[in-house]
Amino acid sequence: MFAEFFENLKDGRLIGLKCKDCGAVTCPPKNTCNQCGSRKLEKVLLSGKGIIKSYTVTYIAPMGYEKEAPYTVALVELEEGPWIVGRLDLDSQSAEKEDLVGKRVSVYAKEMPTEMFYPDKSKRIVPYFKIEG
Ligand SMILES: [Zn+2]
Numbered sequence: 001m002f003a004e005f006f007e008n009l010k011d012g013r014l015i016g017l018k019c020k021d022c023g024a025v026t027c028p029p030k031n032t033c034n035q036c037g038s039r040k041l042e043k044v045l046l047s048g049k050g051i052i053k054s055y056t057v058t059y060i061a062p063m064g065y066e067k068e069a070p071y072t073v074a075l076v077e078l079e080e081g082p083w084i085v086g087r088l089d090l091d092s093q094s095a096e097k098e099d100l101v102g103k104r105v106s107v108y109a110k111e112m113p114t115e116m117f118y119p120d121k122s123k124r125i126v127p128y129f130k131i132e133g
Contacts, residue, residue: 001029006125009109014048016082017041027082034082048107050078052100052129057092064115074129076105086127105129 005028008015016027020042024035027046032039054075061069072088072095086107088095107129114124 003120005029006109009107009127010111010125012048012108014046014078014107016044016046016078016080018044025078025080025082027078027080027084044080047079049132050076050084050105050107050129052088052103052105053077053083055088055095055100057095059092062117064117068112074100074105076107076129084127086129089128089130100131104132106132 005015014027015029016025017029017033018025018041019033019035019038020040021038022033022036024033025044025046026034026041033041052074055072057070057072059070061071070092072090072092073085074088075083075085077083084107088100090100107127109125110128112124112126114121118124
């Protein structure tokens with residue numbers, strides 16, 4: 001399910017799981033509903049749009065990713081409810097200067113070089129957010 005999530009993300013589709021018991025949407029996909037813990041989940045296509053709730057500029061990246069710093073990591077609330085983490089498609093200086101909380105974004109994916117510590121040695125898909133308007 002997790003591999004499928006990234007495959008779809010690479011093609012511009014964001015997939016979540018809708019709970020048949022409580023109706024909540026879980027994203028990224030897990031075995032159980034984020035809201036009630038139910039396992040009766042069905043795959044749904046999400047809009048990929050949401051709002052920035054918080055973000056931080058990372059200057060010191062984890063081992064293996066040093067070349068990519070600085071980058072901005074954002075927490076986004078999707079239209080369908082779940083909160084997801086990804087990188088912001090914005091240079092770190094602008095991210096530091098502006099207040100981006102509440103801005104509308106859409107999610108897409110970038111294929112990045114795989115790293116020593118990354119589980120998938122063939123490819124690495126990173127979720128990115130683009131600020132709209
Ligand atoms: Zn549920």
